[in-house]
Structure formats: structure tokens, C-alpha cells
Amino acid sequence: MKVDKIGRLAAGALAVALATASCASDRSGTDGLSAGGGSGGSGSSTGAKTFGTLPSPCGPGDAKGKTDQGVTDGAVTIGYGDDRGFTSAPGLSKEMGDAVGAMIDWCNGQGGINGRKIKGNQYDAAYMQAAKVVQESCKQDFMLVGQGFAMDEAAEQYRVGCKLPTVAGFTVGPNAAMGPMKYEAVPYPVDMLNIGGLRIAEKLFPDFKDRTDLLLSTSPAVSTGTSKVAGAMKEIGIKPLDCGVRLNDKGESSYMPFAEKIKKCGAGYLWSSDSPDPGQFSLLESIERAGAHPKYVFEATWYSTLVSKWNTSGAGDGLHVGMIFQPFENAGEVPAVKQYMDLVNAKKGKVALLGMQAASSFLLWAQSAQKCGSDLTRQCVVNELSKVHEWTGGGLHAPTDPGGNKPASCSLMVKLNKTEYQQVYPKDTGEFECGGDFVVKTDPKTWGAELNGDRISTKFLTGDVIKPQSS
Incomplete structure (x- = not known):
């Protein structure tokens, strides 16, 4: 049986995204925070106090103000998505959109981020439409979160051009993987x-x-x-x-x-x-x-x-x-894995490794956004993301360094x-x-990309991108 050439190209691109086949420690990781109360293994979409070992970044609050694009008194709008509509490989990366959708519901069930409910714009890049959907996101979203577009390289110039930060589920293209204003729960840099x-x-x-x-x-x-x-x-x-x-x-x-x-x-x-x-x-x-x-x-x-x-x-x-x-076979010993599976299964979504990767990126974004309080701006979230140098998504994966873009x-x-x-x-x-x-x-x-001294791709880099600021 021969495989459709374009479908194989998509599979090859995702092989790069999934090739993070490495490592971790003699512990599950705490993301630098105490475990707090509550049951990390709870599959309920409401009332959870933790996600695995990670204290939940979601909950009620009195945050106010239209502080940035996509932010109002009562809501924050993020974009997310996958390539599920690709005709040569139907359902491509569907698990990523399913995961972020389930995590949005989980977070909103606790009150959102400091009381602001999360609104999600779900995009289907269908493999060939990544540039189009990123341009749509540029017009309305606060940030892109947990997405996985196999052809993200074609969209990178638009994302950088409109100064749209992202906490991506995965990146594939070398300039996307090393782009400015880009963080990932599980980085796959070209130079390491x-x-x-x-x-x-x-x-x-x-x-x-x-x-x-x-x-x-x-x-x-x-x-x-x-x-x-x-x-x-x-x-x-x-x-x-x-x-x-x-x-x-x-x-x-x-x-x-x-x-x-x-x-x-x-x-x-x-x-x-x-x-x-x-x-x-x-x-x-x-x-x-x-x-x-x-x-x-x-x-x-x-x-x-x-x-x-x-x-x-x-x-x-x-x-x-x-x-x-x-x-997934370790779900009995790793509460975060069971919690991810329960949340996605409850929504009848697809459970898969890339889904866990997207869920971890959502949690990374949510924790950073929560720390900004009422002053929820892209600049503030980028500042917070840049400080995170040990991250496990509550125990979903080995410790990574999102702030340093290191595996x-x-x-x-x-x-x-x-x-x-x-x-x-x-x-x-x-x-x-x-x-x-x-x-x-x-x-x-x-590498496939030219990097500056900060290990940032120079291809689409402009002088006005959002850079981390020290407090």
C-alpha cells in the first residue's frame, strides 16, 4: 500500500515535532511550586485545585480592564487549533485542539483567569492554510496557545509582523521553532x-x-x-x-x-x-x-x-x-496523565501524546497569565514566560526549559x-x-535558520517585537 505523498509530508513534519524523545529525573517535577491542596488526579472539569503536581492557575478574581487585544473586563480570547481538516490525512493533530478545548472548559469551570473567562477561537489550518489562520488570529486574539500547524513556517512572517506571541503546542519550521515571542512547554530548538x-x-x-x-x-x-x-x-x-x-x-x-x-x-x-x-x-x-x-x-x-x-x-x-x-500506561502512578485523559475523554476528544503537549502549553500560558492579574498584557505574559526554566505540565513530561527554549x-x-x-x-x-x-x-x-546572539531567528525579526523585560 502506497501512502499519499502530501500525507507523508505531513507525517514527516510531525515526526520532527514528535522527535523530542528524551529524558528527566527521579521525580515527577513540581514546576517550581508546592503541590497545594486538592486531588491532582481529579477528572472533573470544575472545582479542581491542581493539575497533577501543579497548583491550578485558574479561579475567580476581580480582574478588570481592556488591557490588550482580546482582553476585556470579563474575558480573554486566545486562538488555538490544528490541521484536522487536511483531506490527505483527515484528523491531523486533532488531539491538540481537543486538548486545548477541554482545558479551556476545565479552567472556566474554576472561574477563568483571575475571574476573566477564556474564550477560544479554534482554527483549522488544514495543513496548507497556516498563513491564513494566523492572519485571522492576528486580528482578534490575545495570544495563540497550544496550537500545532505543520506548515507554521509559512505563517511565521505574519505572526511576527503583527506581534502575536504564542505558547505553541509544537513548532516544525526552523524559523518558527526559534522565533521571537514564541514559547513552548516542550521546546524542540534547532541547535540542541x-x-x-x-x-x-x-x-x-x-x-x-x-x-x-x-x-x-x-x-x-x-x-x-x-x-x-x-x-x-x-x-x-x-x-x-x-x-x-x-x-x-x-x-x-x-x-x-x-x-x-x-x-x-x-x-x-x-x-x-x-x-x-x-x-x-x-x-x-x-x-x-x-x-x-x-x-x-x-x-x-x-x-x-x-x-x-x-x-x-x-x-x-x-x-x-x-x-x-x-x-498513558502510567496513568495510575502519574495523576496529571489520568487527569488529561479524563478531561479529554469527557469531551469525547482524541487522547494522544501531542494532546498532552498542547495541554501542557495551555497550563504554561495560564500560569503566566494568572500572574499578571488585572494588568493582562502581552508584554506581561512574555515577561512571565521568560522566567520559567523548569516545567513539567504538572508531571505530564520531563522537566523542560521554556524560558530558555531548551529541551x-x-x-x-x-x-x-x-x-x-x-x-x-x-x-x-x-x-x-x-x-x-x-x-x-x-x-x-x-539548523535551517540563522540565529542571533539570543538564539532567535533573524529571518523575520523586527526591531519592535515584544521582548522580555526584567522587573
Whole structure:
């Protein structure tokens, strides 16, 4: 089965967004705040005092004033959305809009932000319309929050031009990822890479350095991600076997020749930055039929119900996935994960990793907005966001540095057995493994953007963008 080319481009772009497969600590994280009272695991959309370990930023208050675009005495209007209307991949990133919608209801049920109720304008960029929807947002929204547009690079000049800050769910384009007035709960900067998956694989498999190869692709987006991983491997002493397997982005008539190459090459481990699709599944099935038995160490896109439902035959057994997010299987031990799932399920939305990522970005925005009180301005929120240097979304993921646009330095690893994922490293469920060597600098040739001394993209930068101000 061949996959539509444009749909594969979208999947490749999202593979970049999800490639944050790293790391964390021996604790769930508190976002720099005490846990406070209330049940972090409550699935109720009203009355919650916490979200996981994070004290709720939502509640009643007496905030007043039309302080900025999208702000009135009684409401603050934000934009959010995804690419769900993309005809070649229906429902693309739908989980992101579903998550933010559920979080808005959760927050408004407690009184909003200092008493101002949140109004959400939901946008569908449908993959090709990102520039259009950002221009719409420029006219009416206070900020963009928790959105995920695969073609955000095409919209970045408009966002910067109208001085619209964002706490994005994810960014894909290099200039969007490094843009001014941009924060993310889970940053994926072009100049740094979390290699937690590689570091954990080294600990799990003593011969990983000597018997690993990279699965290559004709997809430009996937190739960019793979090049970064290859550079990181070189830096830590891993030399890929170079078995010569490069899969056509449009699909192959037969995957057996590639499986035979892998067998002949003697690869004990395979790394892929690609996303799961019927072609990838056919490759793994062919490898099994060829009598080869490598272990797969793939990126976070492979933590998916699409994969677990496919693996009834066991061809994907031995699949290991590095992640910086808590897997849904850990919901019993991680209250924030259960709370996210309960809130989205109550709205009959789609539960998925990118949804948790969007929920975390909403919480990051809400906490910063809450601290501004009545004086809710874009400048104030940007100031507050820039101060946040440890963030876990209440325990949804490993600690990141949104204020510094730096990735997590931790990871965990799950393994697929038939249709079930299970955390295998660290052994303690709900914990992360961290290390100073879990993040590496990337080759500037792979950046795709020119950065200034503050690590901000210069492509669309103007002199009047909103910059953090020290108090």
C-alpha cells in the first residue's frame, strides 16, 4: 500500500515535532511550586485545585480592564487549533485542539483567569492554510496557545509582523521553532537535541554502539531529523553500519530486498526517525520473514495505537521507544496523565501524546497569565514566560526549559510486546532517567535558520517585537 505523498509530508513534519524523545529525573517535577491542596488526579472539569503536581492557575478574581487585544473586563480570547481538516490525512493533530478545548472548559469551570473567562477561537489550518489562520488570529486574539500547524513556517512572517506571541503546542519550521515571542512547554530548538533514547539504549544494550544502523528515507523532513541523529551518534562514538537501506517516501513495491540487506549487514539494532505507516509496517514484517531479528529503537511517533493495533502478529516485538512524556500506561502512578485523559475523554476528544503537549502549553500560558492579574498584557505574559526554566505540565513530561527554549535532559523508554507498551527504563514506573550528556549541540548546517546572539531567528525579526523585560 502506497501512502499519499502530501500525507507523508505531513507525517514527516510531525515526526520532527514528535522527535523530542528524551529524558528527566527521579521525580515527577513540581514546576517550581508546592503541590497545594486538592486531588491532582481529579477528572472533573470544575472545582479542581491542581493539575497533577501543579497548583491550578485558574479561579475567580476581580480582574478588570481592556488591557490588550482580546482582553476585556470579563474575558480573554486566545486562538488555538490544528490541521484536522487536511483531506490527505483527515484528523491531523486533532488531539491538540481537543486538548486545548477541554482545558479551556476545565479552567472556566474554576472561574477563568483571575475571574476573566477564556474564550477560544479554534482554527483549522488544514495543513496548507497556516498563513491564513494566523492572519485571522492576528486580528482578534490575545495570544495563540497550544496550537500545532505543520506548515507554521509559512505563517511565521505574519505572526511576527503583527506581534502575536504564542505558547505553541509544537513548532516544525526552523524559523518558527526559534522565533521571537514564541514559547513552548516542550521546546524542540534547532541547535540542541535530546538524545535520551540513544543514551538509554547504550545502557540497555552493551553492543548498541557497534551494531546499530539508521533507516534512511527520501523524505526531506525525515532526512533532516535523521541527519541530526547521525551527527549526535558520531559525537558519542556510534558509527552506523551503513547497510544502505533508504526507503522511498511514496512506498515500495516490495520490502524484502531491504530486509535481506539488513540481515546480510548484521544489524542488531535499527534506529528510525520516520513515522509509522503501512510501508514501515511492511518493512518490519519483511525483516521477520527474512529471519533477521534486530531490535528497533524508534522515536516517539512509534508510541501509538496505530502501532500497537498493527502488532498482533508480534513483528514489532522488540520495538523500543524513547520518550520525554509519561506513557498513558502510567496513568495510575502519574495523576496529571489520568487527569488529561479524563478531561479529554469527557469531551469525547482524541487522547494522544501531542494532546498532552498542547495541554501542557495551555497550563504554561495560564500560569503566566494568572500572574499578571488585572494588568493582562502581552508584554506581561512574555515577561512571565521568560522566567520559567523548569516545567513539567504538572508531571505530564520531563522537566523542560521554556524560558530558555531548551529541551529536556531526561528520558524514559517503553517497549512494545504484542499490543501493549510497558516502561522498561528506568525500571520504576513513572520515573525518568536524566543526564548532563542527554542533550547535545547540533551542527549549524542542519539548523535551517540563522540565529542571533539570543538564539532567535533573524529571518523575520523586527526591531519592535515584544521582548522580555526584567522587573
